[in-house]
Structures are given as C-alpha cells and as structure tokens.
Amino acid sequence: MKPLEGIRVLEVAMYGFVPSAGAVLADWGAEVIKVEHAVNGDPQRGLRRTGQFVVEGDPNPNIEHANRGKRSIGLDMSRPEGKEVLDELIRRADVFLTSFLPGHRRKFGIDVEDVRALNPTAIYARGSALGPRGTESDKGGYDMTAFWCRAGIAASLTPAGMQGMINPPGPAFGDTISGTNLAGGIAAALLKRERTGEPSTVDVSLLGSGVWSMGHGIALSVHLDKAMAAPAPGVHGSPTNPLSGLYATADGRFLTFVMMQPGKFWADVARHIDRPELADDPRFATAEAIAENTPSAVEILRETLLTRTLAEWTERFATLAGPWAPVQDSRQVGDDAQIRANEYLVRAGELELAANPVQFDVSAPKLEPAPEFAAQTEDVLTELGLDWDRIIELKAAGAVT
Template identity: 50%
Template sequence: MSGPMRGVRVLEVAQWTFVPAAGAVLADWGADVIKVEHPQTGDSQRGLRQLGHITIEGDRNPVMEHANRGKRSVALDMSTPDGHQLLMDIARTSDVFLTNFLPDARKKLGIDVDDLRTVNPDIIYARGSAYGPLGPDAGTGGYDMTGFWSRAGGALGSTPSDMDGVVPQPGPAYGDSIGGMTIAGGIAAALFERERTGLARVVDISLLGVGVWASGVAVNAALASGEPWIANPAGANVAPNNPLVGFYRTADGRFLSLSMLQGFRYFGEFCTRVGLPELAEDGRFASHELLARNAADAITALRTAIAAEPLGHWRTALDGFAGQWAAVQNTAEVALDPQVRANGNIVTVEDADRGECYELVASPVMFDEASPRLTPMPEFAAHTEELILELGGDWDRILALKESGAIA
C-alpha cells in the first residue's frame, strides 16, 4: 500500500475497537498491519450484528470494517509453544507491536515488553488500556463508555443540567475511535524518534487519558476554580450573553447551531438574513456591550423568526454567510454531506474477492490532499499460510503447525 507508513510492519494482538482502530489508521497510512486472532474464536466482534436499534444483515460488519480494514489476518494460538514461536518470528520482522491485552494476560502469554524486546530490541511496543499503565487501576479492564466517557467527565459534561439521567456516547465506539487515532499518532512519533536516534519507546495510551484530554478545557477550568463544568439546560439553549452562540429550533423540529464568538460582528447581517433587519438597527444592540446586556431580547426575537421556517429554508438563507453556523445533522445526512465527500472522509472500498464495492469512513488525516485508499477487512485467518511462507517457512511447517493446533 502507498502512504507515509509504507514499509512499516505492525503486529497487532488486540480485539474490539480501541486498539484495532489504531491499526486501521496505520493501515490507511500504508503500514502492513498483521492482525493476530485466536484460531477458534477470532476477534470477538466478528459476530456482532446488532448496533443499537440497527440490525446488520448480510456479510457486512461495520464495526469490524471500521477497525480492521486493510489488515492481514493470521490465526494462531499464542498460548501453545509453536504458536508463540510463530508470533515471535513475526515480531522479529515487525516495527511495532500493538496490544490491548491486560498486564496479567501479557505476562502469562509471554508477550510483554521484555519478551518482544528479547527477539527484537528495536520494536516499538504500544499498549492501549482503559486506565493507563500506572496507579491502582492499571490492571483493570474497561470500554470507552466507562474509561473515556463516564470517568473522564465527558458524560456529565454533555448532560443538560436539567436532565434526569446521563447522556450516552453519540454512537458505537465513539471514544474508541478517537483513542485509536491518538494511539496511531503516538506510534508515528515513536517511529520518528527511532529513525532519528535509534531509541525504541514503549507507548501507552488509555481511554481515560484520551477522555481527560478531550474534556481538557473544562478540566483545566476545574483545576483553576475548583468548580465542575455544568452543561446548559436541555432544548434549544443559547449562550446568555451572546445570541449567536447556541441552538435554535426550526419549524420542522430540526436545529441550527450557531458559534459566532464575535457575536456583534455578525449580528447585523444575520438578522437581515433571517428576516429581521430592524433588529440590526435597534439601539439595544448597537454595540458589543449592549448586545451582551440585552441578549435575552435578541434571543427571543431570533427564536420566533427561526422557528417559522424549516431547516431547508435556513440552509438556503444562510448560504454564503461569513458567520460560523451549521445544521445539526444526523448520521445519515453526514454520510451524504458533499463537504464530507469532497474531503475524502468517506471512500469507496473495492472488494475484488466478492466482486463488490461499498463505502467506509476513512481516517481523517489527508496527505497531499488525497484521501487514503482503503482495502477490505481480512477474512478470518486469510493470510496465515501466506505470512509463514513470507517468513521463510514451508508447507511442512504449515502442516505441522496445523496438526499441533497452533494455527487455524
């Protein structure tokens, strides 16, 4: 594959989404990512067919495709002597070892840092975890709902202050996907340093750490003030001192999102575009200070005007407006958004084996204004024999490994 990671081999011993998503990003960037799966069970997500209210029919598996496109699948049982030896043979040829196995499991299976460094002193060892490698919860597992969303402050930070309950993540593997991108960035930095200095690092990224970073400004405010972040009330809420920051409901029950931090700069033209030119001339809003002081009056007038027309009308009325606004879109609309398409955030995947094409979300980094070229996720165990032959093995070794149960 082409890309800035071409020539880099990543050995991935992981399942679910958080760490495998990092492997998918590296594959998008051109790395040869070898995914190790257990010969009997494979990645636990291969059989997942229910995503919230959506039932997945047919051969497609959006979760697996999101986190595993572009990889090669090798099915081996590393708990057996022969399987462990094969894993170490792959590690000798690899630049990166990527895992989300917990400390006790890594030690039991002989895949900890020292084990890999014994066969390959230059390998970058990357660990993704729920809560990080240090502290009392270092050996505790978790998912993005617990480590990223709940414990790191995102859940309460997103929950309206007058809501009885807690807002869930926006979609499946939300924190996992952000975390996977972060892991990929950490690995890229470690590879860069190794290229410059020869030093091979251990890279650690946790869902908790990624979540704290995502809520970093609010956490920093808590550090400075001792006060927790409290979200605005539910509904079409607007900043109390700036009528051009917040959400306005449209006639069809949709929402406009406004984020004009320099509210007075855009107030006049915005009022004209929504059919309230007299508001722009009103002395109550004649300066930045006056607009902030009388924001409640402006908000009331704007709510009435915007609620009178559907979202499609406002898309047209605000087309070309210099202020910062967006329609609040659902995921089906995101999938068709022309700006998303223009920037290669969704790309076509050609599956030659099945004779079909389909689309997937690409990782968001572009190189030379080109979207990555994605290839399908691997069939289970599809590359086991191929890789053994690449490593210098022969069919006698392949048959012996199959007879011992070390490979599928």
C-alpha cells in the same frame, strides 16, 4: 507514496480501541498483520447488535471500521508451535501493538521485555483502560467506563435532575478517538527511532484520552474548584450572545450559530434573515448592548428562524459570514456535500467507512476492506519461509487456522 509504507505492524489486540489504531496505521500505508485467536478470532466479529442497529450477514461495519486494510492470521499463542510463529513475526515487525492486560502479556510472553529480547528496535505500543501506572493499571475496561464516565464526559453532558447519565453518541466513540491518539504516538516513536535508533514504549489509555478530550473543561474545573454543569434541555446557549446557540426551523430541524463576536456579525445575520431593520436597532448596536438585550434578540431569532425550513436557511446562509451549522444525525452526515467533497467517507469494498481525520497532500486514504478471519494465514506463513509440510503440521497441531 503513503507516509508509513514499508513499516510492519504486528497487532495482537481485540475489540475497538487498539485495532482502530492499527486501522489508522494501515490507512497511512503500514502493513498491519492482525493476530486473531485460532478458533474464535477477534470477539468483535461476533458483534451483530449495537444499540438500535442489527447487522445481518457480511460485511459487518462493527468489524470493518477498526480493521480495514489489514491482513489476518489465526494463531494459538498458547501452543509452543504457535508461539514460534508469533516470535518470528515479532522479529520482523517495526511495531508491536497490543491491547492485552499485563497478566495476559506475561502469560503469553509478549510483554515489553519479551518482545525486545526478540527485536531490540521494535516500537512497543499498548492501549489500556486506565493507564500503565497506579493501583488499577492491571484492570480492563471499555470506552463507556474509562473514557465516557470516568473522564467526566457523561456527567458534564447530563442535565441536573435527569435519572441516569447521557450515553455516548455512538458505538466505539471513545475507542476510535483513543485509537487515533495511539496511532499518532506510534508515528512519533517511529520518527524518534529513525533519528536516534532508540525504540520507545508508547502508552495510550481510554481514561487519558477522555481527560484530554475534556481537557479545557477539566482545567477550568480544577482551577476554579467547580464542576461543569450541563445546561437544562431547551436552553438557548450563551446568556449574553444570541448568535451563540441553537434554533429550530419550520421543519422540526435545528441549526446552530457560533459567532463569538456578535457585534461583528449581527448586521449580516439581520440581512440574511430578511430583517434588515434589526441592523440599526439601538438594542443591538454594540456587543455590550447585544449582551444586555440577549433575551429579546433570542426571541426575535427564534420566531424568524421558525418561518423557513432548514434547507431554505441553508441556501440563504451560504453567504453568511459567521460560523453556523445544521444539526445533523448520523445518516444525514452521509449526504453532506462538504463531507463528500473532502472524502471524509471513503469506500472500502462494499461499505463506506469514515476516513481517519488526517489527510496527506490533500487526498483521502485509499481503503481496503477488513480481512476475513484468518484469510491471510497461509500467505503470512509462506512469507516467513515455512514450507507446506510445516504449515500442515502447524494446522494439525491447532497452532494456526
């Protein structure tokens, strides 16, 4: 049994952030009904070009990633008949999940007090760009603006002198992280309700998630009154630790060492790179000596690691005691044996999708593909007790798809 089986979630949300929270809840076993505009659906469905990627036809990963495992109903909330259907869905929900801005929540009658009037025990969960308080709480935004740029991530990654800013590494980067945060908050609120009977209003913003992701660096910066500065391109890494940095291999690939105690691991690294004499070199005999002679050690490691390919070093480093990793692009991740062993990529219909990072009982979630637009409208309506005459009336009125 999945942890959230029996929990009903009503999602009135668009794009990547809040729908990704619904996807995680669906992964955990909740029944998630996605309310989409009766004509246009979620605008994310029309996203075919993302940076360098162009998707032709279906399935479309741009919609599947954040909507797998849900059911879709096409509903016009602005029509009285559509609002009646929405109200009945609210009455039956454990969680009301929305990305709508405050003004639109009031316009459609789906703000906290509206939902609680219909369902006093519903968890009300909302995702925003900039948080529920302050003078900018009614403004919208995206992960690029609120998460990536405003929370300090872009500036902390961008080297001095570079024109512009480093962009996010992939689409919906901040959205997905923030959505997982929101799903976790909803799960905690469900536990509180089970224990106390009291529902919560759960808020997660892109800005707050960005600040949390940068939390260690922001705490240091505020404490020391100094902004983080990105290292110049090509810099090794730690200026006092040759075993904490990036190295090129013979085939133009890279690997990284992150061994925070170089004195503990130096001799083992020396043996694994076929340079056993380095283990007894007095320049590297202690952590203090290694720190003092880091430039020399870095030069030795750079020259040595350039003599073999990444695949060859990967085979040799299988028994290396200290932490290291290959630098992989997004396509190479799909061929990583450790990722496959842990089922961090899971098939959902025709696609393989990233599983949410939480596993229960050492098993990956079983994923279903995202629904086609409004595919379950009639099923959802019949489950509400509507007969076919009423469903036809609703369709004729344009209230449902």
